[in-house]
Amino acid sequence: MSKLSAVRPAFWIAGVLLAASVVVPLLVSTYARDEPRLWGFPFFYWYQFLWVFLSAIAVSISYRLVIHEERKRRAAEGLSADKEGDR
Template sequence: METNPRDMPTRGPARPAPYVVSGVLLGLGIIIPLLVPMYASIEPRLGGMPFFYWYQMLLVPIEAGVIGICYWVVTREDQRRRDVLKRDMPGKAPAATNDDGGEGR
């Protein structure tokens, strides 16, 4: 019996921990800026700028870093899932790769 290529899985089983960690970090990145009473003050000033403003501007690069970490964690998990499937598929030839390490067509 021949199997349809569309029925074959493209990834192995997922571990929930990377997705939970990413979800919590992204959730905190949404919730913390919404807690305005926590940082709604004038003091301490930074270069004459009230705390309310410089705190929000400080959050922008911090959140960019958090989003980058979440992307790295989820991408790494996705690659692990793909590698598990490649390792567990006996008789399947490995995909051709380009000079830059990407998969060929």
């Protein structure tokens, strides 16, 4: 089995979520405008602020996916599901 095929789908999903959180805010052409306004704030400001929350959600989901996969792997190897340092 090759290394690439051994990567679980949860890791791919986590990677895509994290990559989107970094790449999308770098695409300046998607938010380089003034309209539409939200509560008087130009689009640029609330769009960037929205990505703060979306990125936090993406990181949280990615973390949970990776931890879940790690616990499944440890259980399959006969190790305890939680190490003392894991919370």
